[in-house]
Amino acid sequence: MKKLLALALAAGFSLSAFAAPETFVIDGNHTYPRFEYSHFGYSTQVGRFDKTSGKIVIDRAAKTGSVDVTIDTKSVDSGNDTFNSHLQGADFFDTAKYPTISYKSTKFNFSGDKLASVEGNLTVKGVTKPVTLEVTSFHCAPHPMLKREACGANAVAKIKRTEFNAGKYAPAVSDDVTLTFAIESIKE
Template structure:
């Protein structure tokens, strides 16, 4: 009996290493210094205008083993950056973003589709100017690895979709100023 107990006592620590490990969901906080939602549209057919938002917050929850994820992002619409200060104010007016009434936009995922270990599309609800519509983001790149400077796990991705601004009550001058707006989101997030 004593011999059996001794064998069990010696074997127990090794059993922990042999047991399959189950990863738990991990939460990553948006890195606001490397996360910039950008948008582009046709300006009277003359050119494709490209602008961005400079302040974004939120989280990404990722379970690598289960291949599931969730995204919850808030964009400060007053941080719009067109490259021209006067136009920044113009685009924040009631005909476009109406940031006095709706200072933020919000995206919350409803489903993330994986191909192997990488997400390839993200379904979710996008809210702009109090209007919520379903969108699907196509993930064009994804990286998960330790951050070389911060020494913490980090993730990064680029994703894109096309929306109609008129569907969010921001359609002034359409179709001369393009109704279709391409959203291109660059995101980095650090494990908490």
């Protein structure tokens, strides 16, 4: 009987070690989604959003997870207040009608122990399309100042803005947009 109880306890501990999803809250002070596009072929313009929130759940042992991110479209920052107002208008983000952009994952893909990509759905201006984020870096470690586990990542994706009803001036102003995400999160 003692052996059976010991075996059951050992099995319970070993199973709990494998099933360990962890939830991380996005750190809005260190998370900045950016977008890049060609401006009439003259230059590559870059903008960002200053307010992002959401959660990341990851089970590194099971190689699964989820991402649920919300971006405040009114926080768009091109470096120019007049152009920010233009971007918030109906031709682009239409922030009065669509105050947020969201990304909800459907699958995490690993290469060995490394997170390689995240498949999910991007919603911009009420249009939802599948978008895969290629993860260029992913790192989890104790945060030196907060003394809690933290995870950070960089990811990139390419979209066509006309597919999200934001295609004003395309193709002169490039339809192709590169999305770059710098994300940091703190364990709940």
